[in-house]
Amino acid sequence: MSARPPREISVLVPADLSPLYPTDPERIGPYLVLGRLGHGATGTVYAAVDVRAASPGDRLLAVKTLVCPELDPPEAYPALARRLRALAGVDSTRVVTPLAFDSDAEPPWVALPYVAGQRLSHYVSARGGLASGKVVALAVGLAEALSALHARGVAHGSLRPSDVVVGPHGAQVMECAVVASAERLRATAPSWTGPERARGGAATPAADVFAWGSLVAFAGTGRLPFGSGEPEEIVERAARGAFDLGGLHSGLRPIVSRALAPDPVRRPTVAEAVEAVLAVWAAECAAREETEEGGSPVSDRAELLRQLEHAWEGVEPPARVPEVVRLEGRLARHRPRRALAMAGTGALALGMIGGGGWFLFGLFGQDEEDALVSEVAEEVSPEPSEEEPLTMVVRFDPAEQEDPVEGPWVFTPVDREDEPVRGRGVPTHDEWAEQWDASGEPREAVVREDAAVLCAKFCAAPDHLFIDVEGRGTWELTGSDFIDYLSWGPVMIVEVTFAEESSEEDGPREIVAVTELFTD
Known part of the structure; x- marks a missing residue:
């Protein structure tokens, strides 16, 4: 048998x-x-x-x-x-x-x-500018990734810090399947978008080099290379070449400056970028060896690359x-x-x-x-009841929190009959919240510290916004960040997902995911 x-x-x-x-x-x-x-x-x-x-x-x-x-x-x-x-x-x-x-x-x-691993955007935002070994390793790793893409006739087209994951084995480039339109890049990624792409130009290796320069500058300084502000302002600065590399490793500034040139013809190739960065690392290694008794300078390219492979080993996945x-x-x-x-x-x-x-x-x-057949009998998963959906849109008002540090945290279910009006300028949190009607009584919930959070506005500078085409947040944070915000920030509208085992009969339900909703 x-x-x-x-x-x-x-x-x-x-x-x-x-x-x-x-x-x-x-x-x-x-x-x-x-x-x-x-x-x-x-x-x-x-x-x-x-x-x-x-x-x-x-x-x-x-x-x-x-x-x-x-x-x-x-x-x-x-x-x-x-x-x-x-x-x-x-x-x-x-x-x-x-x-x-x-x-x-x-x-x-x-x-x-x-x-x-961790998204580069989160890693740098949490720690600030990277040490020289990490930023050099990142610059080389990103350039190697772009070189491999270009060898297959593919330009990434919309590279940004959230498309790079860093772990113990270095940096890896993701999100290559769909090239963002010029309209979306201007609105959501102006700091990483070459002027020609912002004007509607095609994705090219030169545009990828511009994004490479912006990412290296961001990783090495912890700041946006063209500053903050409205997307149109950032695009205009990029078109003028008005970037700030203060705080970036001095050896990297010349090659990064060339990469950020408004004219794509003046930018280096990816191969030139790699060689320039390795030359910086070789000089740094030589200077370090001179201070050590009996040391000898490292000039072999393979050895330089081997050393850089260890730069990210301390990053735990x-x-x-x-x-x-x-x-x-x-x-x-x-x-x-x-x-x-x-x-x-x-x-x-x-x-x-x-x-x-x-x-x-x-x-x-x-x-x-x-088409899929097995000898395992299907078991119908229980559907959440209408009274206790797993996902709902709610309003969190920090002013209503009795204990904004330890919780539980008060929320009110909300809904709206109309569609948000887009393109009229970013409203304040309070103006946005007023567009939503309460659809239930205030309740309490527990927010997991490791909950997946996608921020649209509460994590941003006053005039900045991180949303997709549906008005859903895209900036990845954690439940701890969200909890911290509830101790000081204004009201917000979010979509929350509860743990399946949560039950109000056993106490406050547990929130495992939060996506902020906003409009522009």
């Missing part, structure tokens, strides 16, 4: 993984979705399981569904497929490249290796914990009459784990909804 197929597998997942929203998919392609890793201007990133991987540590991957205005035109999909195929062929440990993708799914998706996952669910839908595109023969293969042979088959048949 043959062994029964496994009903469960173990997966190592992030300890603070955010739960799924009720409308999130259970499966994307052949992958079982576990939770949310993040949400941004080009879609939602989910933690998912590759059941074919033998080791629990290798089963976790990131699957991103691509939803953004850049993909609204039908002609965008052939171009998306070509770009994803090119990205899948990029040979570099510095770029997070697709494992598989389907540009004809509804919505399109791309599967990527799970990368444990986020913890991962084992989770037992049941093998059940359904596939994502597809657009009709479009050819399926997937990267790599491995993604097309039939999956099997364990001696009992739990298979993925029929993935490309007529009825995609019934």
Whole structure:
């Protein structure tokens, strides 16, 4: 008698993984979705399981569904497929490249290796300008990533600090699938956008070099290279070359200044940038060796690169914990009459784990909804009741908090019948909150310190804003940051997600994710 197929597998997942929203998919392609890793201007990133991987540590991957205005035109999909195929062929440990993708799914998706680390934007914001070893290693790593992309005929097109993750093995570039439009770059990423791109020009290697220079300047000083203010003001400064590199490693200023030139013709190539940065590091190593008895200067390029590989070793990746996952669910839908595109023969293969042979088959048949078959009987997950939804929009007013430090924290459910009016200037927090009507009585909740928080306004300078096209926050913070804000800030409107096991009968519900809503 043959062994029964496994009903469960173990997966190592992030300890603070955010739960799924009720409308999130259970499966994307052949992958079982576990939770949310993040949400941004080009879609939602989910933690998912590759059941074919033998080791629990290798089963976790990131699957991103691509939803953004850049993909609204039908002609965008052939171009998306070509770009994803090119990205899948990029040979570099510095770029997070697709494992598989389907540009004809509804919505399109791309599967990527799970990368444990911290966003460069968060790392620098929390610590300030980096020490010379780290900033040099970052400059070289980013340049290597861009060089690998350009070798495949791909320009990143919208590189910014939130697209770079740093960990013990250095920096890696992400978010390569969709190039942001000039309109979105001007509004949300002016500090990293070359003047020609802000004017509507195409994504080019020279534009990537400008972004490289801005990121190195930001990482080395802890400040925006063109200062703060309205996006139009920052774009105008970039067009004049009015940047501030005060505090940046003196050896890096010449090459970064060239990279930030308004005229793309005057910018260095990525290869020139690498050599210039390595020359700076060689000079620094030589000066250090001269102060040490018996030391000899390091001039070998391979040795310089080897030294830089150790610069980020002290950065600990986020913890991962084992989770037992049941093998059940359904596939994502597809657009009709479009050819399926997937990267790599491995993604097309039939999956099997364990001696009992739990298979993925029929993935490309007529009825995609019934394509996944296993011997595991489906168990219907209980839906949250109308009285206690897992996700709701609420108002947090720091003035209403009895204990803004320890909690629990008071919130009021809110709703609105109309759509927010966009493009009339950024309102104040109070003006924005007045547009929402209370839809329930005030309640109390506990905010987890490691809750995933996407800030739109409360984390920003007075005139700055971090939102996507739907008015949802994009600046990633933690529950601790949110709690701190509740001790001093103005009122805010946020979408909160509660832990599934939360119950008001057992005390205040626990909030595990917060996304601030705002308008421009």
